[in-house]
Amino acid sequence: xxxLARPFGEFQTNCYIVDKKIIIDPGIGAFEWIKENVKDPVxxxxxxxxxxxxxxxxxxxxxxxIPIYIHKNxxxxxxxxxxxxxxxxxxxxxxLNEGNYKIGNFxxxxxxxxxxxxxxxxxxxxxxxFSGDFIFDGSIGRVDFPYSNPEDMKKSIKKFLKIPYDKxxxxxxxxxxxxxxxxxxxxxxxxxx
Numbered sequence: 001x002x003x004l005a006r007p008f009g010e011f012q013t014n015c016y017i018v019d020k021k022i023i024i025d026p027g028i029g030a031f032e033w034i035k036e037n038v039k040d041p042v043x044x045x046x047x048x049x050x051x052x053x054x055x056x057x058x059x060x061x062x063x064x065x066i067p068i069y070i071h072k073n074x075x076x077x078x079x080x081x082x083x084x085x086x087x088x089x090x091x092x093x094x095x096l097n098e099g100n101y102k103i104g105n106f107x108x109x110x111x112x113x114x115x116x117x118x119x120x121x122x123x124x125x126x127x128x129x130f131s132g133d134f135i136f137d138g139s140i141g142r143v144d145f146p147y148s149n150p151e152d153m154k155k156s157i158k159k160f161l162k163i164p165y166d167k168x169x170x171x172x173x174x175x176x177x178x179x180x181x182x183x184x185x186x187x188x189x190x191x192x193x
Contacts, residue, residue, distance in 0.1 A: 001127045004037050005170060006030070013052040014172055016130060017041075021104055023066075024123060024130050025172060026056040034060055042104030046070040047132025047172060048117040049077025050145075051087040058090035067093035069103070071112060074119025082146060096121065113160060115153025116141030129169045129179060135160065137177040140189050150193045157186050157193075 004017040009028030016024040020039040025047055034041075034056070041064050046054050049070060057068055057078065070078065072095035079089050098112040098121075109124040113134045120141070123130040133141035134156065143150040166180040 001125060003128060003170065005176075006033055007173070008033075009052055009055070011052045012173055014170065014174075016170055018106070018125060018128075022106060022108075023060060025053040025132065026060045027052050028055040031056045031059040031063070035063070038064070041066055042106075044068045045103070045108075045123050045130075046074070046078075046092075047123060047130060047134075048120045049074035050117065050133065051077075051081070051083055051085045053132070053172060054078055054090075055087045058088040061090060061093075069094045069096055069101075071096045071110070071119030071121045073112075073114065074117050077117070111159075113156035115143055115149055115156045116145070118147055118149070118152075120156070124167070127167065129167045131169050131171045131182075133172040135169070135177075135182050135186070136171040136174050137181075138185060140186070141172075143193065154190055154193050157190055161186055 002019050007014050008030045013027035015026050015030040017037050021042050023044045061068055070092045075092050075095055078092050096110050101108045111122045113120050116133045120134050143153045161183055166178055169177050169179055
């Protein structure tokens, strides 16, 4: 399984392309890069609804005629600007819950980890986990934004600590890490929150 990654915009938000088919978090200015690197894509998946992760959703959706998937609790971000940055508004096609999904030929596990946003998720394939802004390499997503919730983040961290296996993990910002590496530093964030 091939993963292409590139950061976009002033916040250096990672956009990912999985096997040239699934686009994760098409941020500000990602559209041209996506056009050059996909082949008959099947879906856009947003790890959460913040503007820097969804900015090019509308362009990509309309150009390729593919659906947008986002957790049901973050769908409102796509149609209503919450931060004054005015990203292009778009209606999501599929509202996700926690569980297993078949998207194209891919078996995808969605886990719900609220805290950074109400509908923050991880997107997991057989080989990789995409953590959005829930967990970074050595850090966690901010919980001081509108709609963030520190108590939810604590619960999400405790839930993540119970994952019994390891995989390479691709976050919404910064370098890749692994589930096990993240599980080593996360307990300290429980003290901090």
